Amino acid sequence: SVLRAEHIWLDGKLVKWDEGSVHVMTHALHYGLGVFEGIRAYKTHDGRLAVFRLREHIQRLLDSAHIIMLHIPYTEDQLVEATLELLRQQKHLFANGAYLRPVAFMGDGAMGLGAVNPTRVAVTAWDWGAYLGDKGIREGIRAKVSSFTRMHVNVNMVRGKITGQYVNSILAKREAVLAGYDEAILLDISGFVAEASGENIFMVNKKGIIKTPPLSSPILDGITRDTVLKLLRDSGRQVEEVTFTRDALYICNEIFFTGTAAEITPVREVDNRQVGEGKPGPIGRFVQDAYFKVVRGQDDRYADWLTYV
Ligand code: PMP
Structure with a gap:
């Protein structure tokens, strides 16, 4: 089945799912310089939606970026808030839980291994069942x-x-x-x-x-x-x-x-x-x-x- 939701958080704002594309000259597409996370939100016993260990995941994302010297122009708090905002906007889709995918990568601009282009940051959420079934x-x-x-x-x-x-x-x-x-x-x-x-x-x-x-x-x-x-x-x-x-x-x-x-x-x-x-x-x-x-x-x-x- 095709993964799809309504919105994506991209570079600071919520955009429609179909607007979540980047250029083929995206540096990371060629050389792999990016970092990501996989996070789950669960429907709790009282029917609410809760993200599991959200701060630890965002912290690891920032640590990953620090390791590869990829500048992320957002704070931990801003990324936590972005993730929550994405879920709040799509609560009707994710009543039973969601998989969250923050990703940050070197965008387009210059090419070559020495290039330093602006970092793109996105958070996507979709419905993902048990990964190994x-x-x-x-x-x-x-x-x-x-x-x-x-x-x-x-x-x-x-x-x-x-x-x-x-x-x-x-x-x-x-x-x-x-x-x-x-x-x-x-x-x-x-x-x-x-x-x-x-x-x-x-x-x-x-x-x-x-x-x-x-x-x-x-x-x-x-x-x-x-x-x-x-x-x-x-x-x-x-x-x-x-x-x-x-x-x-x-x-x-x-x-x-x-x-x-x-x-x-x-x-x-x-x-x-x-x-x-x-x-x-x-x-x-x-x-x-x-x-x-x-x-x-x-x-x-x-x-x-x-x-x-
Ligand atoms: N090892 C690898 C290579 C992984 O990709 C993952 C998934 N992120 C894990 C271990 C498990 O990590 P976590 O429990 O933080 O999801």
């Missing part, structure tokens, strides 16, 4: 370790969510999907597990120890990863942020992916090897339930993470 969320997905390596921390700026860097993710994702799997798991240059093409990864080993790769790995500092670490630790469970090998995944009890788009998606098979009992395990289920309660405003301990539209 409702069935994936319910029953788990099949993943494949990719032949593509997550790039070294001195090649990719891994603390940034940078548009050009996603070619690596797309190569991995397409390879996995064309081979009949749902998602790709990328290893770092030493062969340790890093993350999926658009999600962070958690596993539970046979001793019941929960592990996720550390932030010194070439992974995005995922906001869902951070949320899940907090939910697990606040529930009295320990989580180790350590590197582990691909074969540790082959013999573990549970694997799940975390991400704004994918939410909490269990993995039931890796490289044709069944994971645990081949269905979502108890820790993954716990995290899923806890996460959906938090984003829907049903857990007062985490009310600060919600910004009501």
Whole structure:
């Protein structure tokens, strides 16, 4: 289905969806110098719409831009307000939730790698269901370790969510999907597990120890990863942020992916090897339930993470 809404926030004002175009000479289109975010707004239990961890996402957008020295001519507050305004204007479209996509990139003007053109900034919202499918969320997905390596921390700026860097993710994702799997798991240059093409990864080993790769790995500092670490630790469970090998995944009890788009998606098979009992395990289920309660405003301990539209 074609993604469509009524308005887009573009360079400081709301414009009609069809007016959200840029010139083919847009610098970022040629060289990939841009940054973006993926944010979700959920319908809360009392019927209101709330954006999950909005400030953290906008802060990461600004950090990403700072890393690549892309000047964003708006403050954090202005971008937060732009996002909320976009949702308020289209409340009738997004009563059941929305996916939000702020993006900032070098616009047109001069060409060449040394050019510095004015930055364009947009926020778009659309209706996006479970990224890896409702069935994936319910029953788990099949993943494949990719032949593509997550790039070294001195090649990719891994603390940034940078548009050009996603070619690596797309190569991995397409390879996995064309081979009949749902998602790709990328290893770092030493062969340790890093993350999926658009999600962070958690596993539970046979001793019941929960592990996720550390932030010194070439992974995005995922906001869902951070949320899940907090939910697990606040529930009295320990989580180790350590590197582990691909074969540790082959013999573990549970694997799940975390991400704004994918939410909490269990993995039931890796490289044709069944994971645990081949269905979502108890820790993954716990995290899923806890996460959906938090984003829907049903857990007062985490009310600060919600910004009501
Ligand atoms: N890793 C990559 C490569 C991603 O693109 C994403 C999605 N932004 C994530 C992890 C998960 O990050 P978050 O939980 O902040 O959405």
